[in-house]
Amino acid sequence: MNLFNKFFVSVLAASSVVTASNVIDVDDKTFQSVVVDSKVPSLVEIYASWCGHCKRLAPIWEELADAYTPAKGDKKVQIVKIDGDINRKISKKYGVTGFPTLKLFQPDGTIEDVNVGRDFDSLSQFIKEKTGAPSSKPKKAPSAVVSLTNDNFDEIAYNKDKTVIVAFTASWCGHCKSLKPEYQKASAVFKNDNDKVIVAEVDNTGENTEGLKERFNIAGFPTILVFKAGEEEYETYSGGRKVEHLVAYLNEVAGLDRNVDGTLGDNAGRFKSLDAIAHKYVDAAENVRKELLEKISSVIEGPEATSAKIYKRFAEKINAGSVEYLEKEIKRLGNIISKGALKSSKLDELKIKLNILKTYLPGQVVEEDEEEVAEKPVSTPQIVDQHGEKPAQAVINDEL
Numbered sequence: 001m002n003l004f005n006k007f008f009v010s011v012l013a014a015s016s017v018v019t020a021s022n023v024i025d026v027d028d029k030t031f032q033s034v035v036v037d038s039k040v041p042s043l044v045e046i047y048a049s050w051c052g053h054c055k056r057l058a059p060i061w062e063e064l065a066d067a068y069t070p071a072k073g074d075k076k077v078q079i080v081k082i083d084g085d086i087n088r089k090i091s092k093k094y095g096v097t098g099f100p101t102l103k104l105f106q107p108d109g110t111i112e113d114v115n116v117g118r119d120f121d122s123l124s125q126f127i128k129e130k131t132g133a134p135s136s137k138p139k140k141a142p143s144a145v146v147s148l149t150n151d152n153f154d155e156i157a158y159n160k161d162k163t164v165i166v167a168f169t170a171s172w173c174g175h176c177k178s179l180k181p182e183y184q185k186a187s188a189v190f191k192n193d194n195d196k197v198i199v200a201e202v203d204n205t206g207e208n209t210e211g212l213k214e215r216f217n218i219a220g221f222p223t224i225l226v227f228k229a230g231e232e233e234y235e236t237y238s239g240g241r242k243v244e245h246l247v248a249y250l251n252e253v254a255g256l257d258r259n260v261d262g263t264l265g266d267n268a269g270r271f272k273s274l275d276a277i278a279h280k281y282v283d284a285a286e287n288v289r290k291e292l293l294e295k296i297s298s299v300i301e302g303p304e305a306t307s308a309k310i311y312k313r314f315a316e317k318i319n320a321g322s323v324e325y326l327e328k329e330i331k332r333l334g335n336i337i338s339k340g341a342l343k344s345s346k347l348d349e350l351k352i353k354l355n356i357l358k359t360y361l362p363g364q365v366v367e368e369d370e371e372e373v374a375e376k377p378v379s380t381p382q383i384v385d386q387h388g389e390k391p392a393q394a395v396i397n398d399e400l
Helices: 004-018 031-036 052-068 089-091 122-131 153-155 172-188 241-254 271-283 287-295 306-318 322-341 344-358 372-377 390-400
Strands: 024-026 042-047 078-083 101-105 111-113 163-169 196-205 223-227 383-385 388-392
Touching: 024 031, 031 042, 031 078, 031 390, 042 052, 052 078, 052 122, 078 390, 101 122, 101 344, 153 163, 153 196, 163 241, 172 241, 196 241, 271 287, 271 306, 287 306, 287 322, 306 344
Parallel strands: 024 078, 042 078, 163 196
Antiparallel strands: 042 101, 101 111, 163 223, 383 388
């Protein structure tokens, strides 16, 4: 074998690996034997290489072929494709007037047009109904990612009470495929925070999304936009696309404290102004406790309102009991949470209570609220030189 032949064989071998597919590719000559005479239900795509819709369908067709290729035994369903632009005899014989055309060929000679959605779930459901053959693709857990279309985009994305992160994707996009599992993990992290955060997607190759790409000037896929709660303008997300990057970003912009595993962090449910009150409460005299409790009770609006009720409840219990109550309750809640046997929403509730309860423990260094610090009178330091004490105000005037 000469050098040229060796090179040709090596290229051919390499290309066969790259193009390996479970989709059966036929032409005018092989269609009859492979499809019509096969005695196997055959789902056939008649396509054209230049057709945009065909290109978008291609990865779904590959996914179908993988799902209906048995590990053992005979095929129950064949996933077939034929270039109808080149193989005109077949196109003419079966009345093809546009691409892609999908047809189901049954072993009894019945031919049926496939008029369902061109996504994996719709097509696999069609196959199951018509042939009884189940898909071998493992079932996915329900995704918390919200699908956006022309019908619901404005209602969801422009909700002033929520931060909404939207990924614009396309089914044929390689980078979108890499993003998808990370994005789904991020959505699962915030599944209990749908009153504050929505993780959403626009599949630009899906149905009823026409015009959204142009409306938001999407130049490439994936592009991620963020619609922050209470803000008129959206911004483009330019951070990392791993779940830890997405979670850190959403925690920051939405004021949350979620860990990557979906559990709440130690600051969840806490607020600096309320922490500062709790820090003073246990060691305060009775009359001071009354004032502090009134401060907590006055918080009835805003994001702190829900937490303020918990701060107040614990303050009242501490008032009726002692520090021993704190230690016992902290231990009890910690044990329940560590077992993890409850629903995630209940674990969130207990974690927030535990976080708030800990702020009442004596001896903590709690960062004071900026407004309270601003209200305190600032003491004027005394500047001393060799001539004795010099008022600080005089020094300030000199500097000016």
